[in-house]
Amino acid sequence: MIRAQIRGSGSALPKQCVTNADLADRVDTSDEWIVERTGIRQRYIAGEGETTSTLATEAARKALDAAGMDPSSIDLIVLATATPDNTFPAVATQVQRALGCRGGIAFDVQAVCTGFLYALGTADSMIRTGMAKRALVIGAETFSRILDWEDRTTCVLFGDGAGAIVLEAEDVAEDGPGIMATKLRADGEHKDLLYVDGGPSTTGTVGKLRMKGREVFRHAVVNLAEVLGETLDAVGLVAEDIDWVVPHQANARILDATARKLGLPPEKVIVTVDRHANTSAASVPLAFDAGVRDGRIKPGDLVVFEAMGGGFTWGASLARL
């Protein structure tokens, strides 16, 4: 059977690192409050000339280098973002141009923090059905540009960055490696808990992020544990089989609570929220790349990706490397 194999990963962060102490100079907050409630210690914030597409391109180049592949061999780019450079065209097409790989398929998906899972599920389906052979799947964001920097309840939580993986079609046995199962979910009932108060078709402005964090938190733990269970069930595996959980990095407490609900030890969870904060669609591939590059995630490992975000949207994907 045709399965999408993960051949390489890469990531990119803006130059400027902003600590909690830096933010305490700006809004009524403290390093202590932020660390205790979220686990975040610092985040990277895009400066002049750094955009979603420049970060995405850098991450994509590193992923292609890791895979030992030429950009011209890529026939699909699926890029997840809620903060595109422009309302259109899709950031994916700008990455395509920067990499010099014209003529294939390139488009963006928007599922906020679950964006990378939606992009991965989409690319995997297109590879399985033969529409593409080699894909770049990218999560890239500049959430700093949609934050209300006077709202301490949200501005301390987010950061900017990008992560990318390269997928390649390969004919393998049913129990062979590759993306094994992906489950994606959405429920539009809870828009008011997490949204941006602007857009091209309403205010005509970009708008700012608004969130009722405490309520989002409650939904996140329940939804994530459920979808992780469904994804494992789909391939007849159990939580103990997992080598690494690579979760969306919103809050260290959500990561702990989700791992506990599944009965997984915290040592199996890749955590980067302390360094990167919540980078929305970029957080899962950023965390994956960190785990691969520091040698924890290795060939043959069973890895589960999971995320929950605005919409609400949520999902999980299971891959044998």
Ligand code: ACO
């Ligand atoms: N510094 C100091 N005090 C603050 C800050 C801050 N930055 N922000 C809020 N507070 C205060 C509040 O005003 C409140 O004060 P009050 O009791 O006097 O009213 C108090 O701290 C407690 O506020 P809560 O919102 O109840 O704090 P909570 O423990 O719920 O933590 C947090 C807030 C960190 C946002 C948490 O709810 C959370 O992480 N939620 C999940 C958010 C999330 O996961 N979002 C991402 C999913 S989707 C996506 O990634 C886009």
